[in-house]
Amino acid sequence: MPINRVGLALFGVYVLLYGGFMGLVLAGPDLLATRVLGGVNLAIACGLGLIVAAVALSVIYILARAGRSRDSRS
Amino acid sequence: MLHETSPLAIGIFAAFVASVLWLSFRLGRKGQSAQGYYAAHGQVHWFVNGVAFAGDYLSAASFLGICGLIAFYGYDGFLYSIGFLAGWVVALFVIAEPIKALGTFTFADALDARFNSRGIKLAVAISTLVVSVFYLIPQMVGAGALVTPLLGLPHWAGVILVGIAVTFIVVTAGMVSTTWVQFIKGALLVFFCGVLTLLILNRGLVVNAGRPGPADLAPQTRSIRPDGQVLIDGTPQSAEHDLRPVGTLASLPERYAGEGRTGPLGPLAYLSTLEDSTVVTWRRETSRDAEGTHDVFTPRERPAAELLRPGGYFKGLSGGSLTARLDFASLMLALFCGTASLPHILIRYYTVKDAAAARKSTVVGIATIGIFYVLTLYLGLGAMTSGFLDPTNSNMAAPLLAKSFSDTLFAVISAIAFTTVLGTVSGLIMAGSGAVAHDLVENVAGVQMTDHEKVRVGKLAAVGLGIVAIALGILFKGFNVGFLVGWAFNIAASANLPALVMLLFWPRTTKQGITAAVTVGMTASLAWILLSADTFEKVYGISRDVAPMPFSQPGLVTIPLGFLVLVVVSLLTPAPPRR
Numbered sequence: 001m002p003i004n005r006v007g008l009a010l011f012g013v014y015v016l017l018y019g020g021f022m023g024l025v026l027a028g029p030d031l032l033a034t035r036v037l038g039g040v041n042l043a044i045a046c047g048l049g050l051i052v053a054a055v056a057l058s059v060i061y062i063l064a065r066a067g068r069s070r071d072s073r074s
Numbered sequence: 075m076l077h078e079t080s081p082l083a084i085g086i087f088a089a090f091v092a093s094v095l096w097l098s099f100r101l102g103r104k105g106q107s108a109q110g111y112y113a114a115h116g117q118v119h120w121f122v123n124g125v126a127f128a129g130d131y132l133s134a135a136s137f138l139g140i141c142g143l144i145a146f147y148g149y150d151g152f153l154y155s156i157g158f159l160a161g162w163v164v165a166l167f168v169i170a171e172p173i174k175a176l177g178t179f180t181f182a183d184a185l186d187a188r189f190n191s192r193g194i195k196l197a198v199a200i201s202t203l204v205v206s207v208f209y210l211i212p213q214m215v216g217a218g219a220l221v222t223p224l225l226g227l228p229h230w231a232g233v234i235l236v237g238i239a240v241t242f243i244v245v246t247a248g249m250v251s252t253t254w255v256q257f258i259k260g261a262l263l264v265f266f267c268g269v270l271t272l273l274i275l276n277r278g279l280v281v282n283a284g285r286p287g288p289a290d291l292a293p294q295t296r297s298i299r300p301d302g303q304v305l306i307d308g309t310p311q312s313a314e315h316d317l318r319p320v321g322t323l324a325s326l327p328e329r330y331a332g333e334g335r336t337g338p339l340g341p342l343a344y345l346s347t348l349e350d351s352t353v354v355t356w357r358r359e360t361s362r363d364a365e366g367t368h369d370v371f372t373p374r375e376r377p378a379a380e381l382l383r384p385g386g387y388f389k390g391l392s393g394g395s396l397t398a399r400l401d402f403a404s405l406m407l408a409l410f411c412g413t414a415s416l417p418h419i420l421i422r423y424y425t426v427k428d429a430a431a432a433r434k435s436t437v438v439g440i441a442t443i444g445i446f447y448v449l450t451l452y453l454g455l456g457a458m459t460s461g462f463l464d465p466t467n468s469n470m471a472a473p474l475l476a477k478s479f480s481d482t483l484f485a486v487i488s489a490i491a492f493t494t495v496l497g498t499v500s501g502l503i504m505a506g507s508g509a510v511a512h513d514l515v516e517n518v519a520g521v522q523m524t525d526h527e528k529v530r531v532g533k534l535a536a537v538g539l540g541i542v543a544i545a546l547g548i549l550f551k552g553f554n555v556g557f558l559v560g561w562a563f564n565i566a567a568s569a570n571l572p573a574l575v576m577l578l579f580w581p582r583t584t585k586q587g588i589t590a591a592v593t594v595g596m597t598a599s600l601a602w603i604l605l606s607a608d609t610f611e612k613v614y615g616i617s618r619d620v621a622p623m624p625f626s627q628p629g630l631v632t633i634p635l636g637f638l639v640l641v642v643v644s645l646l647t648p649a650p651p652r653r
Contacts, residue, residue, distance in 0.1 A: 004167075004168075004171050004172065007166070007167035007168060007171060008167065008168065010163075010167050011163065011164070011167040011168050014160070014163045014167070018156075018160050018163075018410065021156075022403065022406055025153070025384045025391065025402070026391070026399050026402070026403065028391075032383050032384060033379060033382075033383045035346075035349070037342070038342040038343070038346060039342070039343075039345075039346025039347075039349065039350075040342055040345045040346050040349070041349060041379070041382055041383060043149055043382065043383045043384060044149070044152075044345055044382060044451070047149075047152050047153075047155070047156050047451075048448060048451075050156050050159075050160070051155075051156065051159055051444045051447055051448055052444070054159050054160065054162065054163050054440060054444060055437075055440055055441050055444045057163065057167075058162075058163070058166055058436065058437045058440045058441075059437055061166065061167065061433070061437075062430075062433045062434055062437050065430075065433060066430060
């Protein structure tokens with residue numbers, strides 16, 4: 001069966017983001033208490049960022065696949 | 075105070091549940107009378123199906139559990155939200171399309187597509203059953219928690235009520251939980267959570283929930299005597315004499331000090347203002363003696379900033395404990411891998427006909443679920459400072475938050491949560507009884523049955539599962555339902571993900587490899603959970619120190635174990651014929 005390269009690439013991007021965030025959490029909560037973005041701390045900013053990233057990557061995914069679906073056999 | 079019932083609330087609740095049930099029966103019948111149940115699905119619009127994804131996935135467990143965890147422990151509940159959503163990325167990018175290319179429609183079919191093996195059918199049927207039961211527990215516990223404040227019934231009565239209602243639905247009407255009903259539930263849930271969030275932001279932060287005087291810091295004691303009688307601060311519990319609600323704001327930043335309230339706040343300002351405030355949480359200490367079980371709830375003031383970073387629930391994270399870190403990493407891995415391994419989630423991917431529509435509806439699903447999980451952060455933090463928390467039950471945080479605005483809203487939110495439980499539970503019981511009747515009795519045991527007999531076996535299995543669900547729902551009272559769902563994700567990911575991924579990406583995978591991986595992954599994760607410190611302490615009531623497992627969430631060990639077993643067994647057995 002064909003390997004879904006777009007999907008795997010986007011999956012790789014998300015794994016880096018998710019894994020990076022878990023690394024930050026495991027590294028210790030003090031760093032995550034840093035205030036960024038309008039006084040919101042890094043922990044919340046990262047969490048919201050991961051949710052937005054999941055939605056954004058999935059939109060990129062359908063846009064990328066839509067271009068190919070015409071010549072795909074499924 | 076927390077558990078008084080109002081006729082209005084009961085009326086709204088009954089009307090809501092009745093209309094959803096009516097709709098479900100009606101649409102279910104229509105679906106059957108048309109070109110059959112599955113053919114009707116092919117015509118569902120991708121947007122509707124996308125919201126239905128959300129309706130399916132956002133069980134009451136995820137709604138009640140996460141809000142409760144955030145309200146009780148702060149940021150760590152939000153980590154569950156992040157993990158639950160991340161699982162969808164795996165499902166969409168890695169698993170869904172190749173499975174679609176295999177041309178199969180259910181999880182067991184997909185794993186068995188190439189082999190037609192009895193061993194795979196047996197292993198997958200049992201793992202479906204185990205995952206379904208573990209997913210059922212939190213739903214039942216959530217249902218029990220809901221009826222206590224709403225209808226004034228004890229927890230066990232609520233669990234039995236749901237169990238009987240659902241078993242009745244499944245046995246008499248069959249699979250009537252249609253895409254449309256899930257769509258309505260999903261849309262209502264997200265809509266009303268949005269309304270609640272707007273109300274929270276409009277209210278802003280209010281010191282001591284607007285009550286006069288300083289924060290109440292007196293400890294409260296609840297004792298449950300061996301004969302079942304409940305004492306509050308030493309005298310019997312009654313409607314007037316009960317635990318006082320907890321969870322308030324102690325003080326605001328300097329600039330609001332005079333007024334005691336902030337007034338309406340923007341979404342980011344709400345978070346940053348809270349970060350500069352102090353809140354009153356409480357410590358719970360439980361002791362047991364001849365007089366029964368005693369819970370002492372001691373309020374304490376602390377900076378809200380402590381609660382807006384990881385470490386409130388996963389306590390060891392800040393203390394540098396290695397096992398606490400492994401436990402945390404293990405849970406987050408299981409949440410990441412679990413969604414794509416849940417049998418009833420993948421099936422939803424096939425409810426629209428063409429691949430592009432399926433992708434679009436998945437994106438709508440991810441967006442809806444993502445919005446919902448952002449809202450849970452506000453709901454949880456709003457509940458934390460609402461002055462309306464029940465310190466004995468984190469699952470009630472979201473409905474009680476609604477109650478801090480109005481009784482009507484409380485009834486609506488409870489009704490939505492309750493119907494969601496009904497839908498999810500009937501779906502799970504259907505899946506489980508199907509696994510028993512179709513996979514175990516017919517395919518594995520080789521019993522030849524007529525259609526009529528097959529239906530009867532399925533119904534008997536549904537009744538049996540209903541009874542098991544009721545018993546477990548009562549046993550696990552007081553557990554946070556989000557935590558319990560975490561177990562289901564651990565088992566699903568350990569049993570199913572290795573087989574699924576390797577089947578799709580490694581041509582050398584053999585049927586013995588798949589059977590072994592599913593069996594070992596499921597048994598190992600189940601055994602690990604049963605022998606973990608959390609289970610020892612909270613279920614068996616023995617000290618957590620004697621538990622043999624180093625940490626409580628098995629995924630970090632058992633998911634790789636599943637992969638290892640699959641590779642080793644596949645290499646030891648003859649390669650499958652090349653296609």
